[in-house]
Amino acid sequence: MPKSxxxxxxxxxxxxxxxxxxxTTTNYDVMYEFYANGEVSxxxxxxxxxxxxxxxxxxxxxxxxxxRRLYLESLKSFxxxxxxxxxxxxxxxxxxxxxxxxxxxxxxxxxxxNLKNYVGLYTSVQTELRFxxxxxxxxxxxxVLAFDTDYKESFTYTAGEGVFYETWLK
Amino acid sequence: MKEFWNADRTIYPxxxxxxxxxxxxxxxxxxxxxxxxxxxxxxxxxxxxxxxxVFVASYYQYFFLIYxxxxxxxxxxxxxxxxxxxxxxxxxxxxxxxxxxxxxGDTILKFSLLYFVFADSFRFLSVSRTKGKLPLICVLAxxxxxxxxxxxxxxxxxxxxxxxxxxxGVAVYYSFAQYPDFENSWLxxxxxxxxxxxFIAYFIMLQQLLFVPFVxxxxxxxFMLILALLIHLxxxxxxxxxxxxxxxxxxxxxxxNDKDLRRLLPxxxxxxx
Numbered sequence: 177m178p179k180s181x182x183x184x185x186x187x188x189x190x191x192x193x194x195x196x197x198x199x200t201t202t203n204y205d206v207m208y209e210f211y212a213n214g215e216v217s218x219x220x221x222x223x224x225x226x227x228x229x230x231x232x233x234x235x236x237x238x239x240x241x242x243x244r245r246l247y248l249e250s251l252k253s254f255x256x257x258x259x260x261x262x263x264x265x266x267x268x269x270x271x272x273x274x275x276x277x278x279x280x281x282x283x284x285x286x287x288x289x290n291l292k293n294y295v296g297l298y299t300s301v302q303t304e305l306r307f308x309x310x311x312x313x314x315x316x317x318x319x320v321l322a323f324d325t326d327y328k329e330s331f332t333y334t335a336g337e338g339v340f341y342e343t344w345l346k
Numbered sequence: 347m348k349e350f351w352n353a354d355r356t357i358y359p360x361x362x363x364x365x366x367x368x369x370x371x372x373x374x375x376x377x378x379x380x381x382x383x384x385x386x387x388x389x390x391x392x393x394x395x396x397x398x399x400v401f402v403a404s405y406y407q408y409f410f411l412i413y414x415x416x417x418x419x420x421x422x423x424x425x426x427x428x429x430x431x432x433x434x435x436x437x438x439x440x441x442x443x444x445x446x447x448x449x450x451g452d453t454i455l456k457f458s459l460l461y462f463v464f465a466d467s468f469r470f471l472s473v474s475r476t477k478g479k480l481p482l483i484c485v486l487a488x489x490x491x492x493x494x495x496x497x498x499x500x501x502x503x504x505x506x507x508x509x510x511x512x513x514x515g516v517a518v519y520y521s522f523a524q525y526p527d528f529e530n531s532w533l534x535x536x537x538x539x540x541x542x543x544x545f546i547a548y549f550i551m552l553q554q555l556l557f558v559p560f561v562x563x564x565x566x567x568x569f570m571l572i573l574a575l576l577i578h579l580x581x582x583x584x585x586x587x588x589x590x591x592x593x594x595x596x597x598x599x600x601x602x603n604d605k606d607l608r609r610l611l612p613x614x615x616x617x618x619x
Contacts, residue, residue, distance in 0.1 A: 193498045250392065286391040
């Protein structure tokens with residue numbers, strides 16, 4: 177059967193269910209630094225912001241869940257491409273071309289756009305905030321097993337902890 | 347084992363229609379409050395850009411209203427299979443628009459609702475009840491839901507068996523650790539214990555692998571269903587994925603036949619066809 181036909185009908189075919197396989201081995205977060213006149217005037221860590229929204233009431237749970245999926249958990253596929261790109265650069269001993277990939281790949285570009293869109297959502301609530309630019313830093317943090325801190329059976333540990341994508345909103 | 351394949355299943359499809367309709371209606375009200383975020387292309391760059399999605403996103407209030415009315419009709423059994431078809435159509439539409447935050451439960455339900463289009467769930471709990479012999483297609487529709495659920499379990503067990511993190515027993519810790527505030531939760535001391543964490547991982551694999559044979563065998567059926575129910579209730583508390591867990595739990599009812607349900611629900615209403 178042609179691939180185009182397969183793709184069209186794929187939503188109607190029961191897929192292979194791989195719940196939690198592979199399990200996530202990395203946690204993510206995004207730091208927003210709001211600049212006014214060249215100085216940082218305000219900082220927001222997305223995970224903390226979402227957690228504080230959740231404390232408002234149980235009715236906010238779904239809204240926070242949706243925001244987590246849109247802005248934070250979409251970084252899983254972003255990071256997957258980062259790891260692929262890093263792996264290739266280590267193998268071929270060339271520079272990591274992840275940023276170029278983000279610019280040229282539509283799906284990755286949309287995730288990067290959503291990181292910027294969160295600023296609009298945040299400032300639609302925090303209306304008193306004044307800024308001229310925002311530095312956006314996406315963090316990755318490989319999960320360390322509490323009962324086996326030396327366990328490193330995944331490339332995520334080679335990719336390491338820290339900022340893996342940075343962009344500005346001006 | 348023979349009784350599992352031969353028994354009548356006319357009560358639970360009606361119960362499922364009512365409960366899943368209620369769950370979807372409840373979820374729809376939450377989705378509506380978040381719609382200004384996820385259906386707004388200014389806030390959500392992942393929103394599909396096809397013409398239908400753009401149109402629905404622009405007039406989402408009307409679509410929510412129609413979907414809500416359809417779900418009410420579905421729960422009441424009004425317009426029978428036509429309503430079931432329209433509910434599935436709207437479910438697919440919302441699935442398409444919100445694919446970024448859909449769970450495995452939503453994927454399972456996508457197929458169950460499709461099979462349900464052909465089911466006769468109107469023998470009970472419906473404003474106009476159907477009577478007489480069940481047409482073959484209605485019987486096959488319910489069997490499709492059951493076979494699909496079996497496939498989910500077997501597939502899951504198969505993929506888990508072949509995955510390094512499950513083989514080494516560390517997948518459970520990874521699964522819990524991805525959730526916010528895990529280190530402050532009451533489950534942390536348990537899951538961070540190596541022996542317990544690994545035990546849970548292997549136990550889950552075994553449970554998924556044995557789900558189908560244990561459900562087929564009458565003597566172990568209730569044990570497996572109660573165990574699966576407890577696992578999903580625990581997951582509901584730990585992961586806060588209430589919709590996913592409730593969808594799976596509601597599917598377990600299909601594994602019970604009319605005789606079982608008449609014993610569990612001893613109301614006069616369910617005692618005769």
